[in-house]
Amino acid sequence: MKFEAIAVEKIPLIHEGDNLPSIICEKIGLQYRDIIIIASTIVAKAEGEIFRLEDITPGEEALEIAARTGKDPRFIQAVLSKSREVFVETPFMLVTTLAGHTCVNAGIDESNIENGFLLYPPENPDASALKIGKELEKLSGKKLSVIITDTNGRAFKIGQTGVAIGIYNIKPVKRWIGEKDLFGKVLEITEQAIADELAGAANLLMGEGAGGIPVVIIRGLDYYCEGNTSIKESYRPENMDVIKQGLRCLRNKK
């Protein structure tokens, strides 16, 4: 058993309206069950999610947070506009986005953008993955999966890893239910977060730095799964999220 992770080289700088599936297919031949892993920055650029801070007018909540934290209220407003809840204000803003993803700064990216501009994440990454995936399948004639990824920090540790924020034709979590372990003992339900593991694997080639490798193919695994899947299946239900409860506890004390 083995798999390969292949960097798709020489993807050009992406601009609004660019046809990502067409660009990808020019650079690499695709195979059945390939998992095409695409950095959210190029999806967001193609979808025109670029904006300028100077065009943002901060509302009252943004001004209050800015007063408490010393941060740019326009940037805070941009984050709030994409968030449904704020858990931490400083030294970083940890939020749950409208799309249900919990991350810093609502995934707004300041790097790899022409100066003075910032980038919102794709508004609906699952929908973006589906649109790109169907076009890739049409162009290549092969059934395949797509994962759109970002890089996030994590609890209890420093550093960032690649994470999945949108998916097509792959389950975000693989369930091993009722299988027996090596000794015949029936396992309780175990759930393997394969979409995030694939995102992390791809990030080993994408890297955090210059952003020059925004597309990676993972080939040789058998995770293709046709049908309705959503990354939201992997988000912990609010009433079972003790970490969010802890952060709210802290916020209420202040």
Place this chain on the structure above:
Amino acid sequence: MKFEAIAVEKIPLIHEGDNLPSIICEKIGLQYRDIIIIASTIVAKAEGEIFRLEDITPGEEALEIAARTGKDPRFIQAVLSKSREVFVETPFMLVTTLAGHTCVNAGIDESNIENGFLLYPPENPDASALKIGKELEKLSGKKLSVIITDTNGRAFKIGQTGVAIGIYNIKPVKRWIGEKDLFGKVLEITEQAIADELAGAANLLMGEGAGGIPVVIIRGLDYYCEGNTSIKESYRPENMDVIKQGLRCLRNKK
């Protein structure tokens, strides 16, 4: 740019005293800069970390937690004996272990063990990785890295991923300091958690289920780094860990 992940097949059931480097080298030829990823269960088995619940005598704290949660006080005592702090008691015990790793049940494993026995994690996974790594280098004549892995849940999402708990000859976090992005803008410090991304990539072959693939080689990357490294470099300093502060806030309210 590409890398391969290769499952090392037919590793036999491991028992106390087994020579893991020797067993691994019988099954696969190693190359310079290979990253050998080893599931902590077989390291713990070889190190004799197996124990029986019936040999554990619960102390006062374990009995109190058992009274609150309905769990087996002997299992709780086993977890406490490997922990320096408890953050959550129920529905799962989230602790920081003596080794500094924050995880459920202090990494104690109930699966893939002959019935009636459980398995503590390796006492010092960095030391285990160093010992195994030096022997693998001696047997193969090649400089290489080792990562010992477990599977853990994570904040905000369901499911588990492979994570690094001990390392040899590889940095846990790769720092991109002062590099410029594609537009010449100097990046702030970004830190990529490569050891955990590698652990997750390996887990795509190890899987959560039958545990039949406890060793994976990742080949083709350039992360070899000779010298003193420790997984502890990746653990967030306590005074900067807002999530732990939140969980303590919640615990103090109860």
